[in-house]
Amino acid sequence: MRSREITHVYSHQLAAAARVKASQVRRDIMSLGIEGSPVRGYHCEELIASIREVLDNPEGERVALVGLGNLGRAIMTYFAGRRPKLRIVAAFDVDPAKVDRVYHGVRCHSDAELPAVIREQNIRVGIITVPATVAQEVADRLVAAGLRGILNLAPRPLSVPEGVYIESLDVTAALEKVAYFSRQEGAREETPLD
Amino acid sequence: MRSREITHVYSHQLAAAARVKASQVRRDIMSLGIEGSPVRGYHCEELIASIREVLDNPEGERVALVGLGNLGRAIMTYFAGRRPKLRIVAAFDVDPAKVDRVYHGVRCHSDAELPAVIREQNIRVGIITVPATVAQEVADRLVAAGLRGILNLAPRPLSVPEGVYIESLDVTAALEKVAYFSRQEGAREETPLD
DNA sequence: TGTTGTGAATCTCTTCACAGCT
DNA sequence: AGCTGTGAAGAGATTCACAACA
Numbered sequence: 398m399r400s401r402e403i404t405h406v407y408s409h410q411l412a413a414a415a416r417v418k419a420s421q422v423r424r425d426i427m428s429l430g431i432e433g434s435p436v437r438g439y440h441c442e443e444l445i446a447s448i449r450e451v452l453d454n455p456e457g458e459r460v461a462l463v464g465l466g467n468l469g470r471a472i473m474t475y476f477a478g479r480r481p482k483l484r485i486v487a488a489f490d491v492d493p494a495k496v497d498r499v500y501h502g503v504r505c506h507s508d509a510e511l512p513a514v515i516r517e518q519n520i521r522v523g524i525i526t527v528p529a530t531v532a533q534e535v536a537d538r539l540v541a542a543g544l545r546g547i548l549n550l551a552p553r554p555l556s557v558p559e560g561v562y563i564e565s566l567d568v569t570a571a572l573e574k575v576a577y578f579s580r581q582e583g584a585r586e587e588t589p590l591d
Numbered sequence: 592m593r594s595r596e597i598t599h600v601y602s603h604q605l606a607a608a609a610r611v612k613a614s615q616v617r618r619d620i621m622s623l624g625i626e627g628s629p630v631r632g633y634h635c636e637e638l639i640a641s642i643r644e645v646l647d648n649p650e651g652e653r654v655a656l657v658g659l660g661n662l663g664r665a666i667m668t669y670f671a672g673r674r675p676k677l678r679i680v681a682a683f684d685v686d687p688a689k690v691d692r693v694y695h696g697v698r699c700h701s702d703a704e705l706p707a708v709i710r711e712q713n714i715r716v717g718i719i720t721v722p723a724t725v726a727q728e729v730a731d732r733l734v735a736a737g738l739r740g741i742l743n744l745a746p747r748p749l750s751v752p753e754g755v756y757i758e759s760l761d762v763t764a765a766l767e768k769v770a771y772f773s774r775q776e777g778a779r780e781e782t783p784l785d
Numbered sequence: 786t787g788t789t790g791t792g793a794a795t796c797t798c799t800t801c802a803c804a805g806c807t
Numbered sequence: 808a809g810c811t812g813t814g815a816a817g818a819g820a821t822t823c824a825c826a827a828c829a
Contacts, residue, residue: 407809407810407811408810408811409810414748415748416748416749416750417799418799418800419810420799420800420801420802420813421798421799421800423810423811423812423813424798424799424800424812424813426811427811427812427813432811432812433810433811433812434806434807434810434811435805435806435807435809435810435811435812436806436807436809436810436811437810438810438811439811452767452771454770454774458770458774460766460770466665466668467661467664467665467668467669468662468665468666468669470661470665471660471661471662471664471665472662472762474660474661475661475662475762475763476763476766480763482770483766483767483770521773521774522766522769522770522773524766544773545773545774546769546770546772546773546774547769548762548765548766548769550762554608554609554610555610556610561773562769562772562773562775563769564765564768564769564772566760566762566765568666568669568742568744568760569669569670569674571742571758571760572654572670572677572716572718572742573646573677574758575716575740575741575742575756575757575758576648576652576654576676576677576716576740577646578740578756578758579715579716579738579739579740579755579756580648580652580715580739580740581756601787601788601789602788602789603788611821612821612822613788614791614821614822614823614824615820615821615822617788617789617790617791618790618791618820618821618822620789621789621790621791626789626790627788627789627790628788628789628828628829629787629788629789629790629827629828629829630787630788630789630828630829631788632788632789633789
């Protein structure tokens with residue numbers, strides 16, 4: 398909206414874009430402490446600034462990626478340069494053919510270097526894109542090295558100590574879910590509209 | 592457990608493996624209509640058979656993948672042969688260099704062939720791994736060709752008509768979430784344990 | 786003792802509905 | 808008329824807690 402030189406926006410417009418209900422948008426914005434005007438709606442710049450303040454670490458977040466298989470490289474490609482606040486600054490793989498190669502400006506380290514690199518680079522967030530069989534082991538090593546948050550893309554639930562945040566995305570499970578619901582006739586839609 | 596020749600399992604064992612509470616496991620199993628014995632627990636074979644009956648289409652599900660970038664190829668690799676019930680049987684890309692090449696036994700078709708291939712191969716589930724800018728357009732074309740379910744991996748919410756099931760996985764958003772929660776001190780753990 | 790099956794309680798998120806304002 | 812802010816209700820999902828049983 399900023400790029401279109403629109404200064405104000407109504408909750409129902411944001412709701413339509415995000416495929417949620419307007420009341421949800423209003424409640425979420427409320428929690429930011431922002432007030433809109435019933436006449437003009439919400440001020441875009443104010444929203445952007447406030448959301449940024451809540452979500453972004455001003456110094457940005459340094460991220461490590463473990464596992465440079467297809468999926469790991471896909472994620473490297475995706476984040477390369479795109480999100481200045483979320484920078485993948487180190488990668489790891491056990492394959493000697495990958496170690497010391499540079500992917501999208503990021504050097505691939507060997508597994509053995511993991512603890513040292515995480516500590517030296519002061520990395521606090523990690524992405525796991527290794528095979529399911531070694532995912533827990535990698536998570537344990539990341540946590541031991543000091544990580545505070547993990548995004549797990551291996552199709553296996555992981556355990557981490559309290560104080561470490563973990564989020565898992567399981568593409569396999571998601572596809573199973575789609576296959577299941579698409580077979581139920583009159584499949585319900587996921588996105589409630591206003 | 593089957594491979595370890597274990598015939599029975601308690602709800603708390605399944606709960607530990609899935610990182611959920613035992614009461615949750617019991618309620619879920621209840622909904623399958625399966626009864627366990629307080630002495631031996633649940634019969635593994637019975638559970639496997641029953642879950643399969645609910646979740647799996649006996650004929651399997653034929654899946655199309657649109658977008659053979661890094662992420663699309665990662666998913667092709669992952670599913671290649673691994674899930675007999677979820678078979679990616681067609682792929683699409685706009686890049687002429689990819690069209691007619693074969694990836695993991697699956698021929699890449701041009702964008703123009705999409706409607707015909709979807710219909711001829713009787714495909715009902717699709718995976719979208721194209722750039723966000725064209726994701727909605729691809730979804731529209733897939734739906735027009737007769738798909739009933741879509742797994743969207745582009746970081747953009749999509750609209751589909753009622754009757755079509757859509758599931759979106761947004762890796763970017765998930766990483767933002769991890770970065771956010773890992774900065775909150777005493778970050779809560781995601782997985783409640785018993 | 787230890788487990789299942791389940792009614793009831795709890796928790797959390799979402800939505801309704803409407804007063805208040807312009 | 809049309810929007811925001813929000814108390815209250817609603818809808819689900821999760822968990823508790825305990826009877827029943829071996």
